[in-house]
Amino acid sequence: MKHEPAGDMRPGQSDSVPSDALVMVRGAVVARSGERQLDRVDLLVRRGETVTIVGPNGAGKTTLLRVALGLLVPDSGDVWRRPGLGVGYVPQHFSFDATLPMTVARLLTLSTKATAAERAASLAEVGASGLDDRALQELSGGELRRVLFARALLRQPELLVLDEPTQGVDMAGQVDLYDLVARAAASRRAGVLMVSHELHLVMATTGRVVCLNHHVCCEGAPQSVSQHPEYLALFGGVPHGVAVYTHHHDHAHAASGAVMPLSHTDSDHDHHHHPHR
């Protein structure tokens, strides 16, 4: 394997890093036991932009995130991150031993200073109010996802990196979580880089989709990627038998999953419930 020196990419130069770039990967190659996990992959996330990586299992999605985060040095290629970039990361897998006594509050402050008020605000933002004093082992999968998201937000991120943020969350909860991500990113003008299986669920909130299968198959706006031959070849048309849609809500979900009505109402039609005779 040829090792090219880690690159010198600088913002402002022509054919170099755009001025609003948060993270940029160019020509990244990562090989494991002779096979290329990543094959000359390019990736760019700009301020305020949401980029979603889709692809089949084992396509190198998490590897690409790790390269972008600097957790893995590629065999060749360049990686650039804005100096001092604040990153909030929600990893795909999060397991801890049952013998570790730890509350949510402690988890939130392990490597970030946060007052009780800051923690409460962050938990409220992700719909996980009241979990501050709970032991980690008591949390459901969905609650843990939200707590991890709150933890990422406490780090004042300019870039949110989420690896399959809705794993273990039911469908309605998934839609809700993607909305949360979009709202949190928008209010902070943060960039979002996430991995998802569910293109149909992220279409509404994603600016750009990168379809990855070791190399970048196709890239672009969600609607165009979902029509792209390479994407269709990978996912066999409509993914998971669910129609591609741009959803909108008439209710929201609390962390418990309970349905909470939104303040506005759709009044252009009425439902009349009456027993059939």
Add this chain to the structure above:
Amino acid sequence: MLDFLWRALAGGIGVALIAGPVGSLILWRRMVVFGSALSHSALLGVVLGLVLGIGVTAGAIVVCFAVALMFIALRRDTRVSDDAVLGIVTHAALALGLVLLVYVSDVSTELLGFLFGDILAVAPVDLVWIWGGGAVVLAVLATIWRPLLAMTVHEELAAMEGVPVAAIRLAFLFAVALVTAVSLKIVGALLIISLLIIPAATARRITRTPEGMAAVAALVGVVSVIGGLGASMLWDTPASPAIVLVAALLFAASVALATPRRDAPIPR
């Protein structure tokens, strides 16, 4: 008179105090098998110490740390699972230690002590090792506690948040190797791991914070040492195994008595 008993108490309590926090970390980091491998290889250290004439404890420190480093190196590029590698290292080290021990010295009478501990034969020099080494271990743990806890919860997340995970892991392995080596005299190569994890597992049932668990584990260890030595005096049983038995009884009692708590792990 009974000087040997006071030395046994001082040595046992010293080991229990450091075994509490280190044992808690071993549980949280799921390193029980790793800890067993290290403690079994301590026997090789005994051989090294005898051959080089640097003393049994110093030999054990060197070998334990070397085995820990070797394991890190092995793990990097292997397709064999961690469990398998550790199982191999554990018993290969034990077998090699037993074989070599017979060559380097006529220690068949001492062998039992190296395997199961000989707390009633604790010498003043052992106390220096235990309390000196213990102070070093506690100082190391206090220094790296926060980052170590962060990487225990999630290593990659901690790395991304700026924790120097490789350096912290090395410092912690050094602490484990040191605890293992100085505990050799007290409980022996085969029983060290029990003194590390049984008090910690007992403490889990009644604590809600990592620090609380580490402190209570140290306390449970001290009670086990005192109880085990007492039982040994009363019934003339081997002292080191009696300490482990008392620890196990305390654990059983904590399981039986613990009422379901809010922070109890959810049964799977």
